[in-house]
Amino acid sequence: MGIRVASLVDVQIMSLQGKSHSPTSCPLSRLPVGGRGVVYRVEGERDVRRRLLEMGFCNGAIVQVVRKAPLGDPIEYELRGYHLSLRAEQARLVQVHPQDG
Numbered sequence: 001m002g003i004r005v006a007s008l009v010d011v012q013i014m015s016l017q018g019k020s021h022s023p024t025s026c027p028l029s030r031l032p033v034g035g036r037g038v039v040y041r042v043e044g045e046r047d048v049r050r051r052l053l054e055m056g057f058c059n060g061a062i063v064q065v066v067r068k069a070p071l072g073d074p075i076e077y078e079l080r081g082y083h084l085s086l087r088a089e090q091a092r093l094v095q096v097h098p099q100d101g
Contacts, residue, residue, distance in 0.1 A: 026098060029091035036064045037096030044093040056080045057094050
């Protein structure tokens with residue numbers, strides 16, 4: 001019976017991975033230069049979260065990585081037609097669904 005349960009779990013995981021409408025997510029800080037993503041969650045303490053939301057990092061917003069500083073911090077993003085920079089620590093609080101192209 002234990003083997004049968006394991007195989008059912010494996011089948012469920014494989015079927016979830018095959019669904020294109022359920023993309024993987026990652027922190028904004030992990031997108032490469034030129035990469036784009038759709039914001040789906042902002043985490044962090046209340047004040048930091050509020051500040052990120054006020055900057056425009058709301059659910060459904062499209063954000064693109066413009067460039068990274070030589071040591072990787074800060075990172076410049078394009079969001080809602082303007083450019084802004086975040087420290088990697090702040091960008092880790094914004095979860096995105098990476099987009100192709």
